[in-house]
Amino acid sequence: MYALQTRTVQYPQRTDWHEDPWLVRLWDRGATLFRRLILMNEARQKAFVQAVASCETHLQGATLEALQQALCDVRLQLRREGLQQSSLAQAFALVRMASQQTLGLRHHDVQIRGGHALVQGFLIEMNTGEGKTLTATLAAAVAALSGRQVQVVTVNDYLAQRDATEMQPLYEWLGLTTAWVLEDAGPAERRQAYQADIVYCTGKTLTFDYLKDRIALDDRVSPLKMLLDAYTGHWQQQVLLPGLQFAIVDEVDSILIDEARTPLIISSSGGSVEEETFYVSAIEFARQLQEAEHFQYSENRQLIDLTLSGRQLLEQLTADAEGLWCNRFRREEAVLQALSALHRFQRDVHYIVRDDKVLIVDEHTGRIMPDRSWEKGMQQLIEAKEHVSLTPPRITLAKISFQLFFRRFLQLSGMSGTCREIAGEISRVYNLRMIRIPPHKPSQRVQVPSQIFADAEQKWLAIETCIIECQLRGQPILVGTRSILAADTLSARLQYGGVEHQVLHARQDETEAEIIAEAGQRGRVTLATNMAGRGTDIKLQAGVAALGGLHVLITELHDNQRIDRQLIGRCARQGEPGSWQEILSLEDELVSNWLPPLNRLLRLLLRSSPENRLIGWVARAYYRSAQWMLERLHRRIRAKLLKAEFNLRRSLSFTGKME
Numbered sequence: 001m002y003a004l005q006t007r008t009v010q011y012p013q014r015t016d017w018h019e020d021p022w023l024v025r026l027w028d029r030g031a032t033l034f035r036r037l038i039l040m041n042e043a044r045q046k047a048f049v050q051a052v053a054s055c056e057t058h059l060q061g062a063t064l065e066a067l068q069q070a071l072c073d074v075r076l077q078l079r080r081e082g083l084q085q086s087s088l089a090q091a092f093a094l095v096r097m098a099s100q101q102t103l104g105l106r107h108h109d110v111q112i113r114g115g116h117a118l119v120q121g122f123l124i125e126m127n128t129g130e131g132k133t134l135t136a137t138l139a140a141a142v143a144a145l146s147g148r149q150v151q152v153v154t155v156n157d158y159l160a161q162r163d164a165t166e167m168q169p170l171y172e173w174l175g176l177t178t179a180w181v182l183e184d185a186g187p188a189e190r191r192q193a194y195q196a197d198i199v200y201c202t203g204k205t206l207t208f209d210y211l212k213d214r215i216a217l218d219d220r221v222s223p224l225k226m227l228l229d230a231y232t233g234h235w236q237q238q239v240l241l242p243g244l245q246f247a248i249v250d251e252v253d254s255i256l257i258d259e260a261r262t263p264l265i266i267s268s269s270g271g272s273v274e275e276e277t278f279y280v281s282a283i284e285f286a287r288q289l290q291e292a293e294h295f296q297y298s299e300n301r302q303l304i305d306l307t308l309s310g311r312q313l314l315e316q317l318t319a320d321a322e323g324l325w326c327n328r329f330r331r332e333e334a335v336l337q338a339l340s341a342l343h344r345f346q347r348d349v350h351y352i353v354r355d356d357k358v359l360i361v362d363e364h365t366g367r368i369m370p371d372r373s374w375e376k377g378m379q380q381l382i383e384a385k386e387h388v389s390l391t392p393p394r395i396t397l398a399k400i401s402f403q404l405f406f407r408r409f410l411q412l413s414g415m416s417g418t419c420r421e422i423a424g425e426i427s428r429v430y431n432l433r434m435i436r437i438p439p440h441k442p443s444q445r446v447q448v449p450s451q452i453f454a455d456a457e458q459k460w461l462a463i464e465t466c467i468i469e470c471q472l473r474g475q476p477i478l479v480g481t482r483s484i485l486a487a488d489t490l491s492a493r494l495q496y497g498g499v500e501h502q503v504l505h506a507r508q509d510e511t512e513a514e515i516i517a518e519a520g521q522r523g524r525v526t527l528a529t530n531m532a533g534r535g536t537d538i539k540l541q542a543g544v545a546a547l548g549g550l551h552v553l554i555t556e557l558h559d560n561q562r563i564d565r566q567l568i569g570r571c572a573r574q575g576e577p578g579s580w581q582e583i584l585s586l587e588d589e590l591v592s593n594w595l596p597p598l599n600r601l602l603r604l605l606l607r608s609s610p611e612n613r614l615i616g617w618v619a620r621a622y623y624r625s626a627q628w629m630l631e632r633l634h635r636r637i638r639a640k641l642l643k644a645e646f647n648l649r650r651s652l653s654f655t656g657k658m659e
């Protein structure tokens with residue numbers, strides 16, 4: 001009934017977009033916990049695997065016609081009864097057979113358990129490299145067979161396209177249509193792709209398309225109004241999505257947590273010429289201010305403030321200026337922002353310049369975000385700093401965060417290799433309970449002892465030595481850097497030393513698939529930003545496993561441990577051998593400004609006694625505490641953003657609008 005209902009409702013989605021009262025939230029959480037404990041306990045999961053295996057035994061040796069008939073029956077049953085346990089086992093058995101016949105991959109028992117949890121709307125944690133892409137096919141195919149339109153959400157276009165093309169034969173065998181939507185696809189192409197039963201796309205693409213639909217739907221929020229309007233066909237031709245029926249989010253922690261800090265905004269140009277000249281002047285004035293004398297940083301270098309002499313100099317500099325410069329508050333605010341643009345935002349770290357444009361680089365994924373821009377004039381200030389054409393200032397048309405958007409799906413499930421530490425927040429915000437799925441085979445991943453140095457130069461020397469040693473052994477090595485700048489600097493050093501290597505970062509994204517395909521070959525050295533982090537599957541050349549498999553070298557830690565663990569997860573996948581190690585320095589961005597007196601003391605101790613294990617242990621704890629502090633800060637930002645969104649929706653609801 002549910003499936004049929006989904007098809008008949010106009011633009012299906014949850015419309016209760018306000019914060020639920022605490023009693024409702026408590027009830028929801030209790031109900032999910034009950035389902036987790038009673039319906040998805042270990043014994044039930046194993047019983048389900050058995051049921052699938054016995055259905056499979058019955059299907060073994062059946063003719064193609066018999067299999068097609070079984071598929072037809074199960075499809076009808078799923079459509080009639082919804083996702084009931086009785087039809088699920090048979091459906092899973094058919095998907096497993098389809099996979100074996102089309103891809104040559106038979107779902108492992110643990111993948112059956114994962115798929116079962118996904119179809120029931122749970123969050124699953126499966127170790128990196130355990131085959132989540134294949135696991136998702138079970139839930140996506142079964143939900144699509146039941147009549148739902150499914151979106152499989154990934155972190156970037158490369159993965160969306162890769163997963164969709166690789167899994168397409170399986171879905172085709174089941175009579176399901178598949179498509180993928182890339183960020184730069186045109187409106188007609190998008191609309192057509194979203195008609196498919198299963199669509200692969202990124203969270204950003206999906207959310208922007210939803211916002212566009214919200215603008216097209218205007219204030220038609222009540223189902224009755226939409227039903228009446230449906231006869232005129234007025235809005236159906238304009239919307240892109242078939243509604244929000246069922247989403248499976250891959251890399252949940254990246255999409256639902258890390259990316260949830262920034263709202264997605266659709267805007268239109270609406271600024272004036274005066275505003276443009278204002279930004280150029282702000283940069284010119286800011287260039288004349290000297291650090292320490294005219295401005296200074298806060299203790300953790302997160303904020304900049306003008307000194308008294310800085311304020312006086314600014315007053316002199318703007319004495320003849322007109323307009324906004326006459327207002328002291330506006331003038332100082334603009335110059336402080338311009339100082340941030342000059343000194344805190346670095347080229348090839350936070351952004352790149354390409355084709356006369358400033359393009360933001362997402363630190364979490366290492367990728368360019370072509371449709372994103374900084375808010376409140378920062379984009380224009382950085383463009384003025386880099387002497388490129390200024391984007392006209394923009395006016396917000398619609399805005400939503402991932403936190404609010406993904407709550408609107410009628411059914412949501414997710415997966416990741418690293419979501420243990422944020423399971424509580426995911427459960428609170430999205431009402432998704434986590435289930436841990438054990439690995440198919442025991443892990444053979446080996447950790448090589450970390451090295452921490454007082455100075456960056458010592459660190460880079462140790463990194464070069466490690467790379468050369470791996471290359472001499474013939475073991476492929478993946479070196480993870482935090483920024484494009486760091487990757488390029490290391491590349492230049494290796495080139496100077498005559499070490500053959502490949503570089504993968506946002507400026508060389510066209511050759512991504514090629515570089516990844518070769519990264520597991522004998523003696524290969526690959527330097528990469530986070531582009532080679534999440535989701536990337538590096539296949540080992542024959543004979544490389546005997547050399548120890550892929551070695552992952554971390555040259556700098558990120559704001560949160562999950563990103564580092566994802567990079568580590570590129571080695572030792574599917575029970576293969578592999579190793580990893582960290583080579584860090586106390587001059588790294590993460591810790592260079594964290595508790596400065598402790599940093600100075602540790603540097604002193606490390607310089608005088610570099611081999612001291614106790615100091616090494618304290619230094620590692622110091623790194624972790626910096627990560628913990630940043631994670632806490634980001635968690636608070638997300639909570640604040642969600643609260644602000646609820647408040648905004650509450651005020652908008654009086655006008656009958658949603659965004």
Ligand SMILES: Nc1ncnc2c1ncn2[C@@H]1O[C@H](COP(=O)(O)OP(=O)(O)OP(=O)(O)O)[C@@H](O)[C@H]1O
Binds near residue numbers: 108126
């Ligand atoms: N049932 C299976 N049998 C054989 N190989 C499999 C099976 N499932 C997955 N694989 C292989 O395991 C590798 C890793 O799969 P995949 O990239 O989906 O893992 P993942 O869990 O998504 O990893 P990550 O967390 O890093 O994204 C792939 O090469 C895939 O072909």
